[in-house]
Amino acid sequence: MxxxxxxxxxxxxxxxxxxxxxxxxxxxxxxxxxxxxxxxxxxxxxxxxxxxxxxxxxxxxxxxxxxxPPEIVAAISAQAARGIVYSAQHATEVAVAERLISMVPSAERVRFNTVGSEAVHAALRLARGVTGRTKILKFEGHYHGWFDPVLYSVHPALEAAGPADAPLPVSGTAGQQRGDQDLVVAPWNDLEALGRLLDDQVAAVITEPVLCNTGAILPDPGFLEGVRELCDRNGSLLIFDEIITGFRLAPGGAQEHLGITPDLSVFGKAMAGGMQVSALAGRAEIMDHISDGRVAHAGTFNSHPVAMAAADAALRVLDEQxxxxxxxxxxxxxxxxxxxxxxxxxxxxxxxxxxxxxxxxxxxxxxxxxxxxxxxxxxxxxxxxxxxxxxxxxxxxxxxxxxxxxxxxxxxxxxxxxxxxxxxxxxxx
Ligand SMILES: Cc1ncc(COP(=O)(O)O)c(C=O)c1O
Missing domain, CATH: 3.90.1150.10 (Aspartate Aminotransferase, domain 1)
Structure with missing residues (x-):
């Protein structure tokens, strides 16, 4: 053949x-x-x-x-005829933010970006800004985009990856700005190891709530509940990277499907049915650090009108049907x-x-x-x-x-x- x-x-x-x-x-x-x-x-x-x-x-x-899908094609065409880019506010971005907040359990405020890697970047900066801490804990095998601080230990060579219960951060590319001094890597589905590896310099624990970049691995029963509890005890924020799981596992993402509420979440992929939109969402008191300008967040194409029209149409279908x-x-x-x-x-x-x-x-x-x-x-x-x-x-x-x-x-x-x-x-x- x-x-x-x-x-x-x-x-x-x-x-x-x-x-x-x-x-x-x-x-x-x-x-x-x-x-x-x-x-x-x-x-x-x-x-x-x-x-x-x-x-x-x-x-x-x-x-x-x-x-x-006809709803998205029609929304994109109609918006393109009214303007492709504004870099200014418009009603659709407000409608999408309001709908996202109504659909996602942990979302009280939203900021939009273009791609997932950017939204992750925003989430990590915000976590560091809010807590005043420097380190991020990520899990081995999880992918959070291609930016330097998190492109570690995605699919590392085992010879370089250290012991299974205390993995070493393994750089993902030549030319990467060093970030391993501010990164802790933990094995997934291992609460005992997480308890050992978390310290009082960890601003946030970031996780794919279902590990979809290394298979499609569900958390063991009780694992994410345990992560939530350890984060609370340690004063670290819990970030769900829902770039894949968001609007795919349930209208409210993996957090609705699994019943665990993170402090911050990032969305992308399915939220605009194929157009490029990502979102950072979280509790108001955390997102307030962006609201009042203490933590910087920007982007020429943020809440791009055509992409927002697609998100509006996609979320409407996912929500109403x-x-x-x-x-x-x-x-x-x-x-x-x-x-x-x-x-x-x-x-x-x-x-x-x-x-x-x-x-x-x-x-x-x-x-x-x-x-x-x-x-x-x-x-x-x-x-x-x-x-x-x-x-x-x-x-x-x-x-x-x-x-x-x-x-x-x-x-x-x-x-x-x-x-x-x-x-x-x-x-x-
Ligand atoms: C879980 C997860 N986070 C972040 C990203 C990065 O998103 P993007 O490729 O839109 O930058 C991806 C991309 O596949 C992803 O799967």
């Missing part, structure tokens, strides 16, 4: 001469020719060679209503997960399928995955081969084995995907 890729290959040849590495984000590098998308609609992508894909990447998560949207995401997510697990059982392949449902992960392992070290022990090279085999069969997952669902995926899509998955699995040696 081999797709026709002549037009894609020709573009890639040119791209490698024009774009560093042939792509615009390191996350889009892949073995072989990357996807050159011509158009997208609903649950599908079409590439420049005319191949069709059922899409479970969804722009790395944002397209929660599928590609080109919540039963239908989230019911469908969980039901179809479960059907895919069960279908994949059954296909693997029949094929005698050790495959773990785990995660909340609206996002989930496939791993080649016969064990459990509770943290980064477990994830590192899975057969990741084989997952990349499965990714290639799925593309050949018209299914696009995130290469590391992550699957995002949208409200546009249908029961027929699920059935077709399970059949393609079984066939792809059987094709692997």
């Amino acid at each position: 081999s797709r026709k890729l002549s037009a894609s290959s020709a573009l890639y040849d040119n791209a490698r001469r024009a774009l560093a590495g042939g792509v615009s984000s390191d996350a889009r590098r892949m073995a072989g020719v990357p996807l050159y998308v011509e158009r997208a609609a609903g649950s599908r992508l079409w590439d420049v060679d005319g191949n069709t894909y059922l899409d479970y990447v969804l722009g790395q998560g944002p397209a929660i209503l599928g590609h080109c 919540r039963e239908e949207v989230y019911g469908g995401l969980y039901r179809r997510g479960r059907a895919l997960m069960d279908g994949f697990a059954e296909a693997a059982r029949k094929a005698g392949v050790p495959l773990l399928v785990d995660g909340p449902g609206p996002v989930f992960q496939t791993y080649f392992t016969d064990g459990q995955v509770r943290d980064y070290r477990d994830f590192a022990a899975t057969d990741r090279a084989r997952m990349l081969r499965l990714h290639a085999a799925l593309l050949e069969r018209g299914v696009n997952m995130v290469p590391r084995g992550l699957w995002f669902l949208s409200a546009a995926h249908t029961d027929d899509d699920v059935a077709d995907t399970v059949a393609a998955f079984a066939d792809a699995l059987a094709s692997l040696d």
